[in-house]
Amino acid sequence: MGMxxxxxxxxxxxxxxxxxxxxxxxxxxxxxxxxxxxxLLEQIRDDQAPEQVANVAFLPGIQYxxxxxxxxxxxxxxxxxxxxxxxxxxxxxxxPGGVGYDINCGVRLVRSNxxxxxxxxxxxxxxxxxxxxxxxGAGQGGKYTFNDRELKQLMAExxxxxxxxxxxxxxxxxxxxxxxxxxxxxxxxxxxxxxERGRDQCGTLGSGNHFLEVQVVxxxxxxxxxxxxxLARGMVCVMxxxxxxxxxxxxxxxxxxxxxxxxxxxxxxxxxxxxxxxxVNSPExxxxxxxxxxxxxxxWCNRQLLMWQAREAFEAVLGTPWQQLQxxxxxxxxxxxxxxxxxxxxxxxxxxxxxxxxxxxAFPPGHPEVPSMYxxxxxxxxxxxxxxxxxxxxxxxxxxxxxTFGTACHGAGRVLSRTAAVKQAQGRRIDQELLNRGVVxxxxxxxxxxxEQPDAYKDVDLxxxxxxxxxxAAKVARMxxxxxxxG
Amino acid sequence: MFExxxxxxxxxxxxxAEDEPTLFADAARGLFSIMVANLDAVxxxxxxxxxxxxxxxxxxxxxxxxxxxxxxxxxxxxxxxxRVALGAEDLQAEAWGxxxxxxxxxxxxxxxxxxxxxxxxxxxxxxxxxxxxxxx
Numbered sequence: 001m002g003m004x005x006x007x008x009x010x011x012x013x014x015x016x017x018x019x020x021x022x023x024x025x026x027x028x029x030x031x032x033x034x035x036x037x038x039x040l041l042e043q044i045r046d047d048q049a050p051e052q053v054a055n056v057a058f059l060p061g062i063q064y065x066x067x068x069x070x071x072x073x074x075x076x077x078x079x080x081x082x083x084x085x086x087x088x089x090x091x092x093x094x095x096p097g098g099v100g101y102d103i104n105c106g107v108r109l110v111r112s113n114x115x116x117x118x119x120x121x122x123x124x125x126x127x128x129x130x131x132x133x134x135x136x137g138a139g140q141g142g143k144y145t146f147n148d149r150e151l152k153q154l155m156a157e158x159x160x161x162x163x164x165x166x167x168x169x170x171x172x173x174x175x176x177x178x179x180x181x182x183x184x185x186x187x188x189x190x191x192x193x194x195x196e197r198g199r200d201q202c203g204t205l206g207s208g209n210h211f212l213e214v215q216v217v218x219x220x221x222x223x224x225x226x227x228x229x230x231l232a233r234g235m236v237c238v239m240x241x242x243x244x245x246x247x248x249x250x251x252x253x254x255x256x257x258x259x260x261x262x263x264x265x266x267x268x269x270x271x272x273x274x275x276x277x278x279x280v281n282s283p284e285x286x287x288x289x290x291x292x293x294x295x296x297x298x299x300w301c302n303r304q305l306l307m308w309q310a311r312e313a314f315e316a317v318l319g320t321p322w323q324q325l326q327x328x329x330x331x332x333x334x335x336x337x338x339x340x341x342x343x344x345x346x347x348x349x350x351x352x353x354x355x356x357x358x359x360x361x362a363f364p365p366g367h368p369e370v371p372s373m374y375x376x377x378x379x380x381x382x383x384x385x386x387x388x389x390x391x392x393x394x395x396x397x398x399x400x401x402x403x404t405f406g407t408a409c410h411g412a413g414r415v416l417s418r419t420a421a422v423k424q425a426q427g428r429r430i431d432q433e434l435l436n437r438g439v440v441x442x443x444x445x446x447x448x449x450x451x452e453q454p455d456a457y458k459d460v461d462l463x464x465x466x467x468x469x470x471x472x473a474a475k476v477a478r479m480x481x482x483x484x485x486x487g
Numbered sequence: 488m489f490e491x492x493x494x495x496x497x498x499x500x501x502x503x504a505e506d507e508p509t510l511f512a513d514a515a516r517g518l519f520s521i522m523v524a525n526l527d528a529v530x531x532x533x534x535x536x537x538x539x540x541x542x543x544x545x546x547x548x549x550x551x552x553x554x555x556x557x558x559x560x561x562x563x564x565x566x567x568x569x570r571v572a573l574g575a576e577d578l579q580a581e582a583w584g585x586x587x588x589x590x591x592x593x594x595x596x597x598x599x600x601x602x603x604x605x606x607x608x609x610x611x612x613x614x615x616x617x618x619x620x621x622x623x
Binding site: 049074075137197207249250256257273276417 | 491492493494495496497498522524546550553557560561593594595596597598599600601602603604605606620622623
């Protein structure tokens with residue numbers, strides 16, 4: 001298998017939308033729909049991601065279409081940027097590959113009352129302090145360790161459990177998707193291996209595309225929405241991207257192993273083994289859902305503890321308590337998750353399992369699941385870009401409910417493979433190049449920075465433009481990085 | 488022998504060998520080479536034994552690599568030399584390496600998991616070939 005170009009059909013299907021008709025492959029139950037403009041579409045054709053959109057359309061019970069966001073790229077099983085909703089009443093399935101190994105990988109944005117000029121003189125020290133305090137890189141353990149009993153409580157309750165330990169505030173919980181706790185979590189379904197991997201990894205960043213960035217709000221596009229989020233031009237923010245660490249990877253791995261032979265048992269034909277699935281209403285499906293929700297709650301605790309350590313680093317460098325710096329959580333949103341939600345499909349209200357694999361929920365104003373402080377503006381959608389250019393905050397729009405099961409993109413999306421990015425970086429100092437662009441970067445390895453260099457990603461501004469134009473989410477603020485730590 | 492091949496977001500590992508035990512041993516070395524930069528500097532000071540069951544060769548390769556990942560992460564053990572014996576439905580292996588030492592071992596990628604996407608173990612005219620994509 002290699003990086004082959006997709007040569008199948010991609011027909012125009014409306015504003016920034018392209019169709020792979022279900023006639024493309026026998027076995028597709030619905031069309032594939034990819035959101036992109038023409039420039040992005042050319043990049044999207046460069047690998048096998050569109051083929052994966054077509055493959056996902058095989059899943060039993062899939063509703064409306066197999067969808068992909070403009071940051072789509074080749075994944076394993078599902079493409080990254082993929083969205084699929086299945087109806088349990090029509091034999092709908094749950095697929096661990098539609099959530100991914102990094103269950104509830106997601107992003108959170110923290111604001112402050114600091115201006116760029118307050119932080120700029122200390123930025124190198126601040127980045128070094130963040131890098132010293134926050135464990136990054138492969139398999140790194142951290143300062144928080146939990147025994148099995150504590151881990152199970154943490155997975156049952158999410159970050160709310162950290163309040164009594166002085167590691168979270170009620171305000172943090174209110175600004176987290178689902179208040180950081182999916183109901184129906186079954187910590188007892190999480191294997192001893194997963195517990196062992198998760199014991200000392202809560203509050204660690206990991207590697208790959210995970211990061212912690214110090215950013216400055218560069219431009220505001222929607223004053224009212226920005227005010228509701230207490231964001232203003234020139235403000236210093238912190239963005240955190242990580243997930244459920246080894247615990248979540250192991251939960252997914254365990255589930256895929258348990259699903260060996262299960263699709264065949266239920267008569268499900270799949271074009272890719274990584275799409276392994278089970279009916280939602282089956283013992284295998286329910287077991288995965290219980291464990292997946294527990295891992296999702298662990299991930300919210302991980303990002304909570306990462307934020308807590310970032311607050312401590314700011315306190316240490318600036319000599320002011322984080323409360324006085326008003327380092328409050330704006331929002332935390334998952335982008336690798338499956339959730340049971342109500343949507344209108346072909347004129348009928350249905351409860352469906354929405355798989356979002358590298359895609360962000362983007363509920364519009366007025367939706368009951370949007371927390372009350374954001375109910376009038378819509379759910380904040382946080383879109384990390386790359387470490388040289390920009391990241392974005394958007395708010396969900398009604399178009400997302402009509403078109404994409406309440407979903408928008410999750411990032412810029414890769415355009416270079418990891419190996420190609422390393423080749424391009426030969427003989428270069430990516431950290432120096434970033435410094436020349438005003439970004440202080442610290443990473444565990446040269447290769448880590450090389451693979452994640454800005455040129456490895458699509459231009460996030462183009463990706464955001466597509467979801468904005470298609471009415472999925474509206475632009476609120478653009479941030480540029482000034483400091484970054486990576487694995 | 489092994490090589491890393493292109494995948495947009497993750498990494499692919501391609502292994503070619505004369506026989507199946509070498510294929511499995513080289514795949515293990517390939518996996519560790521993705522995680523640790525200077526594998527040749529790893530000293531074979533401790534030994535670890537493995538025993539796995541499985542009727543399908545591709546799933547056995549998957550389980551073998553997953554097992555190594557688990558050992559690396561939970562025991563912080565960097566393994567660099569492998570001896571593998573394969574039966575009809577089982578794998579017995581010995582591996583040598585040393586505890587991870589941040590001052591001497593340069594960590595590179597965190598491999599989140601081994602995936603089934605494009606997983607291949609097959610016999611070719613020259614011997615054996617395996618491909619596996621790992622999630623980064």
